[in-house]
Structure formats: C-alpha cells, structure tokens
Amino acid sequence: MAFDRKDIDNHSGIFGIQRTDWIALQDYEAIKGKEKSFVSELEQRFWETPNNSFAIYHLKSGEELRDYRFEGLNRLQDVGLSVGHDNYELIYTAPLNDFNGNQNHTLNKLYEQFNINHPADFKGHSLSVSDIIALKVNGVVSSYYVDSFGFKEQLHFLLTQNYLETAEKSVEQNYNHLDGIINNKPTVAELEQTVKAGGSISLLDLANAVQAERKEKKNSVVEQLKKKPLIEKEKQKKAPHIGVEMER
Numbered sequence: 001m002a003f004d005r006k007d008i009d010n011h012s013g014i015f016g017i018q019r020t021d022w023i024a025l026q027d028y029e030a031i032k033g034k035e036k037s038f039v040s041e042l043e044q045r046f047w048e049t050p051n052n053s054f055a056i057y058h059l060k061s062g063e064e065l066r067d068y069r070f071e072g073l074n075r076l077q078d079v080g081l082s083v084g085h086d087n088y089e090l091i092y093t094a095p096l097n098d099f100n101g102n103q104n105h106t107l108n109k110l111y112e113q114f115n116i117n118h119p120a121d122f123k124g125h126s127l128s129v130s131d132i133i134a135l136k137v138n139g140v141v142s143s144y145y146v147d148s149f150g151f152k153e154q155l156h157f158l159l160t161q162n163y164l165e166t167a168e169k170s171v172e173q174n175y176n177h178l179d180g181i182i183n184n185k186p187t188v189a190e191l192e193q194t195v196k197a198g199g200s201i202s203l204l205d206l207a208n209a210v211q212a213e214r215k216e217k218k219n220s221v222v223e224q225l226k227k228k229p230l231i232e233k234e235k236q237k238k239a240p241h242i243g244v245e246m247e248r
Contacts, residue, residue: 020217024210027192043090046136052096054110057088057132058124070129072148083145083154088132091124099137107133107144107151134158188213 002008046055059065065087068076076082099106113119114127127133131146132154143157186194188209 018214020210020214023188024206027188027195027206027210040090042093046090046093046134047141049095049136050139052099052138053093053136054096054106055090055093055134055136056110056114056124056127057134058091059087059130060089068130072129073145073152074148083132083157085157092119092122094119096135096137103135103137103142103144104151106135111146132157185209185212 002011043055046053059069067079068081068087071081073083096106110133111127114122114124118126127146129146129148132143133146133151134141134143134157141158143154144151145154145157185208186205188206191206191209
C-alpha cells in the first residue's frame with residue numbers, strides 16, 4: 001500500500017492491473033515480437049473474401065534469399081532448398097474474373113497480364129520465376145510456384161482447405177452462434193502452444209480466452225463461497241459440543 005508520493009515513486013512494480021490482464025499483455029507482447037507469425041492485412045483480405053480471387057507473392061528482399069531468387073524449382077531442390085511461406089510476402093491480390101475452370105489456363109493468363117499489362121495499382125516486379133501465384137476458387141485455395149517452365153503446385157505453401165469451413169469455425173469460436181450450436185473456444189494454453197509452434201493466432205481469440213478463464217475462476221470462487229456455509233454447518237452438526245463432552 002502506498003501512503004504518500006514517495007512510496008509511489010519508489011515502487012518498482014506495477015499499478016492498477018490484475019494479474020490475468022498482465023499475463024494477457026505479456027502474451028500479446030510475445031506475439032507482437034513474432035511478426036512473421038502474423039498474417040498481413042493484404043493476406044487477411046485474400047483469405048476472407050467470399051469471391052474467387054488470386055494473390056501474387058514475391059520473395060522478400062534481403063541478401064539471405066539470394067540463392068532462392070529467380071531459381072527454378074529443380075535448382076532449389078538440387079541445393080537442398082525448399083519453398084516456404086516465411087520467405088515470401090503477398091504484394092497484390094484482386095478478384096479472379098472469368099474463371100473457366102482451367103487452372104493452368106488461368107495461371108498463364110495471369111502470367112501474361114503481369115508481364116505485359118500490369119494493373120495500375122500493382123507495385124511489384126513483372127511475374128518471374130520463383131514467384132508464387134495463389135488461386136482461390138469456390139473457397140478452396142491452391143498455390144503455384146512460377147517455374148522455369150510452367151507452374152508447380154505447392155501444397156504446403158498455404159493451407160489448402162475449404163475456406164468457408166475454416167471461416168465458419170473461426171466465427172463460431174469468436175461469436176458462438178453461427179449455426180446455433182455453442183462451440184469450444186481456444187484456451188490461453190492452446191493459443192500459447194500455437195504461437196510456440198510458429199503459428200498465428202487472433203488477438204480477439206486471446207482476449208476472449210483470457211476473459212473466459214477469468215470468468216471461470218470468478219465463478220469457481222463464488223461457488224466455493226456458496227458451499228462454505230453448508231460445509232461449516234455440516235461440520236457443526238458432526239462436531240460434538242464441548243459441553244456435551246464435559247458432561248460425559
């Protein structure tokens with residue numbers, strides 16, 4: 001307890017914050033420090049759009065990726081390198097118009113467009129070997145490496161699953177009522193494990209998890225307080241009175 005200004009000035013701890021909030025803040029700072037775990041705003045937009053769309057990824061700048069740049073897939077594999085999402089950044093995404101069901105045709109049309117007729121808002125370089133094109137069609141995302149000849153699908157570059165199903169699960173976790181069924185929210189421990197594994201999490205999920213655990217602890221304490229009078233009464237019933245013992 002601080003009795004005067006001196007006590008406050010000399011205090012080396014923290015003020016006016018609950019332990020659970022402090023832990024949540026530390027978790028947030030840890031996540032914030034791992035920016036590579038976060039999905040960029042542009043990539044978030046690509047995942048969340050309900051329409052058919054495409055995305056273009058370039059290798060990140062930096063000397064450490066020199067051996068990856070403009071190299072064919074076979075060349076990378078020969079020297080023990082692989083295609084990884086962490087080496088790339090999404091630089092452009094837009095609706096995929098007039099998709100005719102032929103992915104290879106679509107990829108070739110995009111390659112032609114981003115070499116000959118760049119959109120006005122496109123700020124990247126012409127589509128080249130080592131770039132990635134991601135297609136989202138009917139909620140399913142697939143990714144393709146621009147190779148020396150043609151395109152090679154990269155199954156593990158992005159999560160290739162039905163996005164609508166993923167979105168439904170995400171919304172249900174956050175709001176609990178998409179289909180009228182209460183679903184389990186991720187716990188703080190589960191979110192922490194996701195971050196440690198190099199995955200990304202939603203700060204909304206983290207806040208909800210902290211709030212849920214706080215509420216659970218509060219309810220637990222309340223229940224204990226409610227039960228305490230009953231327990232005390234039971235003890236009183238079972239424990240013989242001192243006067244009775246003396247009379248015996």
